[in-house]
Amino acid sequence: ERKAINFDLLTSKTIKSKRIGLSKNDIKDSFLENLFFHIGRVPKGATIMDYYQALAYTVRDRVFKEFVTTVKRISDEDLRVVAYLSAEYLPGPHLANNLLSLGITEQTAAAMAELGIDMEELILQEEEPGLGNGGLGRLASCYLDSMATIGIPSIAYGIRYEFGIFEQHIKNGLQEEYTDKWLQYGNPWEVVRSEIGYNIMFGGSTKHVTDSNGNFTVNWIPDSKLRGTAYDTPILGYKGYGSILRLWRAEAIDTFDFSAYNKGDYYKAVQEKILSENITKVLYPNDEQETGKELRLKQQYFFVSCSLQDLIRLHLLQGRILDTLHEKFAIQLNDTHPAIAVAELMRLLVDDYQIDWDKSWNITQRCFGYTNHTLLPEALEKWSIPLFRRVLPRHLEIIYEINHRFVQELKYQHGCSDEQLSRMALIDHSGEGSIRMAHLATVGSHKVNGVSALHSELLKKHVLYDFAQLWPDKFCNVTNGISPRRFIALSNPLLTGLITETIGSGWLTDLKELSKLENMAEDPTFQNKWMAIKQTNKASLSDHIKLETGISVDPSMMFDVHVKRIHEYKRQHLNVLNILHLYLQIKKGNNKDMIPMAFIFAGKAAPGYFMAKLIIKLITAVGDLINQDTEVNDKLKVIFLPDFSVKKAQHIYPAADLSEQISMAGKEASGTGNMKLSLNGALTIGTLDGANVEMMEEIGMDNFFLFGLNAEEVQHKKQGNYKPGDHYVHNLHLREVMDFLISGALSPENPKLFQPIYEQLLYDDPYMIMADFESYLISRAKVYEEWGNQSNWTKKSIINVARMGKFSSDRSIQDYSSLIWKIDSFQNRP
Template structure:
């Protein structure tokens, strides 16, 4: 007998079923079902990627109830944090979700009983390369903490089809390979095409009076693009909260022009689709000169407009007045990339929803907060007026209006100070006219923060000095942090187990609990366990290096590691000067009693940044000589690990003995790699720059290897007239190192290859490597001596970890929530979404 139609459309599903159950039998059944019904494969024909996808869907199923409950909870009257970032470097999701769900062991058993290797499936996952490094990874850590702390939040960004390039090293040079992270599908995202928005570009504005005689402006664009959201759940650690990362993809309003096709214009028929989708094709690498790059400005406006329209839609769907927008949303601008949001929100409120200017401005200022991430003036975005006006004509009018009203206030406070007026203006008129995005963000936000105590103080004194004097109440500091879930629990499971055995597992969400380890630093048996774990982790990295690069390194040697974006201010070439100094000493005295070292580098250079690429070439060239010289007798090795990313970071940070944080003082905003290293027991050699200052304060000066000029000394030396050639002439060991590079020793006799790098050091040296060289070398000698006393080194390592509680992203987010966003946690109750034990189709 056939069932009634309505019954046949109602899946007979219980709450504990193949999609939610956690018994080993159920998990195995779910894995098999997803392989068959989602991947469409029998076990005999399935690839490893098919099995990975089936496993990922099995895990995602167990996220969905939390995710949907979270969304349902936020439909109530709660204030939501909206984190706007052009980059989200979220890393692989599978293991992170297993840990946060607390089902890693069960999944491993289910997978292994199915005849598969969990580790092999984990390695199948493509990492979404949706960021360049620190800024995008910070955004990902903050999403993790927002969910773990049960704070309502949405991350908004761009779904780049091609992320940051994959890096290969060929003949010592970086080669960029397209990052096709989506080629096999992304099981963690769900497309929401029905929630698309439209984004305008170009055209002109039209001024008119409405039916009530009010002055109005409408924007008549040249082009309209559709923004389609793709949602990824971001689950908190062992809570029910799963916030959303909503990334936007650009599509054409109409994908096919039948009129063009019918008259024989085959290419023109799909041209709009191609042009529109190019908008979100590729992530711009850091350090590329972006001023004047129209596509980059289009990308920034596109995702910000999508996000703000989405927020307005969400608000209006709850029948709450749009005039309460700033009470419903706290919008954080992650650097200047989303700063156009100030003008866009004004446009939406004034032009589209007819709110008067003063009220709209009050809403806008009280909605936005701005995080500045740089001290480099050249990194503060600005856009040529001609380009800006051609692409966003209405926004330029709005910015002019904001600027006029703001400068009227400046004139009242500083009536005869034309210099201050010029510096505070949203328009740079010193030559070719530009829109200054940092200035727009400062004026249009109620809060401005730096990302380390030193950075915030330097912002007040340098690049944002005039804004600090005008708006001192807006400024605050929120030192960056990293999530201990990914950067300890996931990446360093051995150390996690040891710590948890000794002090319990509360530290995973209350990192200050690590202080309980301090008393164990003097326990010899605990130090032995700690040392053994570090040795095993180093062994894992050594095995990886041998497999990938065919270089044999000794896990007993000191692992001296610098992994980060390649940039002159980060001074990887100062590290190389030490490597060559170390090598020269061994060559001059083959019996020298020296602490064996393995020097490990990793990081990407922007494709157009010649000097950074030359630094990589130098590292690899030095490695080729050193690693093949029998005189060093394996007492030193040099390794450049290609394609540094989140996945590699998870291998590298736990294996480090020494963390290189050697940027020129006053140049690094904060750094977060320094935190990941120290949290995993590496000792830091570093300058007083960025968050190094606070790390040293926390772990103790005696547990930190400090060298180099201070920020004040850097400024002072430059003011007096810095002459790097004098340092070269007066230091025999430094001269020998530079002369060896210049001689062609590391370049097969080619004396011209590294000449640009050497000339820059001798005659410019903007980042003062030669001034810091001797201090660095002397401090590295202290490192070598300290490493020989393995008991004390281990004690220092334990104390570093024990005192890193401040650098949890949970602490950072609590500070943002209290000081800037004024939001409270909203616990999510795991309600049964399937009444009567059945999921109804409605």
């Protein structure tokens, strides 16, 4: 029994001013102290990286103060907490965000300036943690920002990948992948908690035993064990509360296998360490593509088991009993990547804590909520049963038992037919058999949500139809949102300044307040300021493009932006077909009134995704053709910015005039880039897909360039006899660009290079590019017309921003809190 230190001591005056004071001088003192005593440098020998680290530690102390204060409150008031489980996070660089949240950007810049240091230069040193593939990981980070801002008690769990998403280089127009060494200079934002670690078991077999008292228990005898250690990064909300990102790293339990070592087999002794550490070595770089790899299953189980063991420890630490776990924790599953948690919690409760099955199941179901992020069949996780049995034999038994009880219930309580049973079961018996993780997550949760109104409807209509029929109240929608702090305040300081000087600063935590800008939409002075800011942001991006690619882009061109993962359903190649169309028109001399346009692409392709990589090659080939041709290059530019990341995105969004959101309807669950671009004043050209639908509802048809088939029409056409070739025959423009695609002009050294794209579009066209081409061109014609009247365009840009209030991640988190978690924010508490 240790006596706790009086908490007030930690926030006493002396400590406050010395260690966590927010004045310019306090910050300067702390910075120097960190430079000398933490980094161990004198200014003469210090590198810019040392300076960055010294500042990062300075800021981290102040962030920790807020975090510790929040944790104390949660503990004292015994509050209910959200545990967010996600295999991916994309927080972006921390330094500038933490300065903003603490409200110390100005005094820190001044403190650095007094030392002759340019703070902006330090900010640029930071390597961002690329611990995710795209939208799903970034959403998790926006949600963490919002939970901390509003004051939803929370802890976010994930994997500390040693190598995050690969670094993308473009060589000869092709993507090359390099390892992301984000930890090579250390990570000043994290604290290792060596004492917080859990043993994780894999493989082996199970033994069912009845002890002398007649109690039945199951022993899992694994064939390997390793340890997960916690690495904590404090997350600070905007002028708000603290939260924590707790990431697990896999380690060997013993560094050496001593029996092997003693026999002289040094190599084998170290091998175990290497194998253990493999689990958290690298992020799988596939977005919405299931891999079925054993290591991936191990990653998922590893982080889920660590996280659940940690929650149980925290629960018991508060002096509670496990019967009340669901009252104190709302565990949210970010897609099915952590869905094994349903079986793992059952194992912990039933096997380790000897709670009976029914009670355990009740606790489990009440703990979990499941968010589905995609309807793409190739992304729905299934684990082959032989593989699963090899890695998690006890969990297979538990899943069989859950399945058995579920099927019985369906049969005898609900009178389901055999077809229904086989459609809904957790096990798919076809082939070698597999486990349907979306079904496990649905059955094991009390709420299931989609990420936009359309997506949630389609989820109930197709992928989880039978479940929605059975349990209509289990299903709900929470439309995605984005953090206005990161995606305007940090990314677009000029626009932030103008908005704040016009309507005050309340909008940063209550985005609906942007509606006050509506009054200004037609004010010529305001419009001029708005346009000037866009122009400055474009000039800055243009400099960046020149630096990265060597290509000059005139900032007076329209910046047409298409940035996101490269995927056929997102239809970057539809955009390219239009660019080729414009090119051919210029070549024919039909370019009198043509608006000069820069097409800006960025995004990574999964390393094994042939078509996506070919699309990158196509974009760069079109760029090579156009950018060098003096007959066209004052009218058109095509840019592919390599290595898209949160950092780079923050640079691109503020400079966009037009946002391309052109996925085939029914395929993009929500999209969040659409929101980021619109919030920065870009107008959208898009289909009725994902959150575009709701954006258009908010923004109004007149301020949105809509085109293409809707989800129902897509469905209908697919079921009918869709012949993409008909569009080729009937549309002259389409025929011209398709013919050009395989003319060899784009790839003289390999004339057949783009034939796979050509043939797929003409004979199969799964994403209905041919069907939507004409409509896309008609909508684009409206874009050009509107662009011609710059004052009108600017008015629409202002209206776009003014009506984006709904898409704050703060609103999304309020929705999760009231619909799913039943947790009050600190803001709503007495």
